[in-house]
Amino acid sequence: xxxxxxxxxxxxxxxxxxxxxxxxxxxxxxxxxxxxxxxxxxxxxxxxxxxxxxxxxxxxxxxxxxxxxxxxxxxxxxxxxxxxxxxxxxxxxxxxxxxxxxxxxxxxxxxxxxxxxxxxxxxxxxxxxxxxxxxxxxxxxxxxxxxxxxxxxxxxxxxxxxxxxxxxxxxxxxxxxxxxxxxxxxxxxxxxxxxxxxxxxxxxxxxxxxxxxxxxxxxxxxxxxxxxxxxxxxxxxxxxxxxxxxxxxxxxxxxxxxxxxxxxxxxxxxxxxxxxxxxxxxxxxxxxxxxxxxxxxxxxxxxxxxxxxxxxxxxxxxxxxxxxxxxxxxxxxxxx
Ligand SMILES: Cc1ncc(COP(=O)(O)O)c(CN[C@H](C(=O)O)[C@H](C)O)c1O
Numbered sequence: 147x148x149x150x151x152x153x154x155x156x157x158x159x160x161x162x163x164x165x166x167x168x169x170x171x172x173x174x175x176x177x178x179x180x181x182x183x184x185x186x187x188x189x190x191x192x193x194x195x196x197x198x199x200x201x202x203x204x205x206x207x208x209x210x211x212x213x214x215x216x217x218x219x220x221x222x223x224x225x226x227x228x229x230x231x232x233x234x235x236x237x238x239x240x241x242x243x244x245x246x247x248x249x250x251x252x253x254x255x256x257x258x259x260x261x262x263x264x265x266x267x268x269x270x271x272x273x274x275x276x277x278x279x280x281x282x283x284x285x286x287x288x289x290x291x292x293x294x295x296x297x298x299x300x301x302x303x304x305x306x307x308x309x310x311x312x313x314x315x316x317x318x319x320x321x322x323x324x325x326x327x328x329x330x331x332x333x334x335x336x337x338x339x340x341x342x343x344x345x346x347x348x349x350x351x352x353x354x355x356x357x358x359x360x361x362x363x364x365x366x367x368x369x370x371x372x373x374x375x376x377x378x379x380x381x382x383x384x385x386x387x388x389x390x391x392x393x394x395x396x397x398x399x400x401x402x403x404x405x406x407x408x409x410x411x412x413x414x415x416x417x418x419x420x421x422x423x424x425x426x427x428x429x430x431x432x433x434x435x436x437x438x439x440x441x442x443x444x445x446x447x448x449x450x451x452x453x454x455x456x457x458x459x460x461x462x463x464x465x466x467x468x469x470x471x472x473x474x475x476x477x478x479x480x481x482x
Pocket of ligand 1: 233
């Protein structure tokens with residue numbers, strides 16, 4: 147099957163497997179795994195933060211960030227279609243006792259300064275107040291949109307004027323950086339913490355990294371442990387992660403293939419697919435999405451329903467040009 151369901155399906159290459167095999171390891175709960183320490187330091191540098199923390203998943207990175215930034219009862223402002231709100235099992239409530247305050251970003255998932263201002267709640271005798279603003283870049287549900295640094299900065303400025311910290315779910319931050327041709331550090335410059343996923347388009351088998359100030363990461367390390375994320379010889383995971391980090395420069399190839407895939411899908415009767423900004427293609431379907439997904443699977447193409455009449459296809463490093471051609475033929479057969 148040509149698996150376009152997600153870029154989470156990427157598999158480690160031989161170099162990553164050998165790096166894992168040969169990794170120098172230690173007990174990371176004691177801070178003694180040299181490979182984990184190297185990865186954390188490297189990601190902190192790349193994102194322009196003081197420190198960083200390896201976590202098993204992007205979800206844990208986001209949830210540790212929420213738990214570290216907030217107090218119980220507070221609210222977190224987030225975009226209604228964001229991953230933190232929509233796909234993390236109510237984690238902000240379950241892990242942190244935090245209330246979600248969703249706002250409807252624009253069609254690209256951008257949360258405006260006015261929306262932050264309007265959703266902000268000052269603590270008083272009856273309310274715990276706003277404890278966090280959570281943003282996402284690229285924005286998955288809106289089609290992998292690469293949000294400009296100025297938009298992130300503007301929302302963060304309003305939060306900071308009210309002493310509210312900002313977390314950036316940067317699961318695909320390097321995709322945004324590649325699409326906008328700006329350093330990832332610039333996209334994270336005005337936020338207080340950011341997660342990046344090594345296990346998506348970058349191809350690592352496991353792992354995300356949560357970056358922030360030294361004081362933030364010290365507290366986040368405790369919350370990671372609280373959630374059971376304290377790992378031992380995790381250099382086995384950090385070594386392929388370090389290799390994955392070097393794949394940032396190849397993400398443009400995924401974006402180019404996504405553009406070709408979208409153009410081909412758009413030409414199929416019963417589908418319409420706008421030009422993507424990164425590696426995520428979302429097609430509007432005449433037939434129910436679930437039917438289209440099942441038909442595509444039958445023709446050897448993996449994709450996922452992204453709404454009643456929306457289907458998502460993700461390009462990634464295990465998908466080459468021939469796969470795109472084959473996928474287009476398969477989808478054409480599926481929906482004809
Ligand atoms: C923006 C963003 N932030 C966080 C995560 C969570 O990462 P993991 O927990 O899967 O490592 C994801 C995964 N997204 C997955 C996907 O797109 O297939 C599913 C929906 O969970 C994400 O898209």
